[in-house]
Amino acid sequence: MRFDILTLFPGFFDGPVRESIIGRAVANGIIEVKTWNIRDWAPGKHKTTDDAPYGGGPGMVMKVEPIALALEALSNATDAARPVVILPTPQGKPFTHAQAQQLASCERIIFICGRYEGFDERIRGLADAEYSIGDYVLTGGEIPALAMMDAVSRFVPGVLGEPESAHDESFTDGLLEYPHYTRPEDYKGMRVPEVLISGNHGRIALWRREQRIIRTLERRPELLAAAELTPEERRLVERLKGN
Template sequence: MTFDILTLFPGMFTSPFAESILGKALDKGLIGLRAHNLRRWAEGRHQVTDDAPYGGGDGMIMKVEPVARALRDLRNAAPDSPVVLLTPQGKPFRQADAATLATKPGLIFVCGRYEGYDERIRTFVDVEYSLGDFVLTGGELAAMVMIDAIARLVPGVLGCEGSAAGDSFSDGLLEYPQYTRPAEFEGMRVPEVLLSGNHGEIARWRRLRQLERTVRRRPDLLEDAPLSAEERRLVNDMLLNPADETSG
């Protein structure tokens, strides 16, 4: 899978993707990453990519011409790669989106700067995403986050194929509590069921903790979560009888 990024600051993408899991994935050729400087498609000696907004107002607006030229060239080189626009006005990016996008042969990201986009730029993109109800100085950090979330779902990137399956949001719920050695630390013990070796009981404990943690921390996720009738009953009981979250 190849990620093409259209940006005014291609150097921002060098260090974050040279380390750890994604650095290894790049070295192995499991993913590719190309950061393209938008100024390559700007005209004039100064390669201007922004201008003042019609009608007045603060700040500068990203011009349509260089973005349109760049996207046409990038689409010609990667015709099966959807174009993603990073904007606070986009739909919220979710784990399900990451899973869907990870099946694509590639993606083209448009990273905005300045006060916003010329509205006509939107006619050249396939989907708009936001990371949340806040504003960044540009789309580069948002693109990095999305690429990380997507790339780790590409087969072979994590090494252990089951690692992503138990992540928070992978099944619509938050992840269950995790523990490792030592079994006791400053009076805090690992739940006995996790030491029992009984895999059936461990699976039931983990599922119950998932439900409990999601009820306490993110009840908004429960509406669309794929729950059995019994799990729905348990969730309703938890909602009606709130109690402190337990890890035991």
């Protein structure tokens, strides 16, 4: 899978693309990450990529031409399938686990990283989807692009090794993950739940499933409506709610 990132700050990606799981996936050729400086497509001597907003007001707005030219060049650059173009923006649809999983089947994704006050509205027409990574405003689209690329990459076969696998993690089947413990068994009087040291794998699996339901109810109750629960688990939820 290939990611192309259009940004005014290509250096932003140097570390994240080299380190840890993503770095290993890049080194093994499972994913490819290319960063491009939008300025390289800015016409004129000054290579301007932003301008003052029509109608006045504070801040600068990213110009449409450099981004349109960059997209044209990148789309024609290879014979691979047409890329999916994503615009990170606080006004986009909330980016979720399900979208990350779905996007992992694409051959190519292009992210357009905004800066300043944001984009000329006509840039929205060049994108296939607009996503937000949360209800807050960051200084640029680089962190959202990185966050989305990371989340998508985890679903690309071979990126996660077996021990890191996405099995039973938060949001798979609509539930949060169960609590984890490692050595020591007793830390300042806080003991590891007895079931986890019982060696009884059936009991451990049941406990973990129940913990996922309890956690979700406590922390993100709105997820339970769409979670994949058995009738017995639905009854457990009702009991926990005191119904």
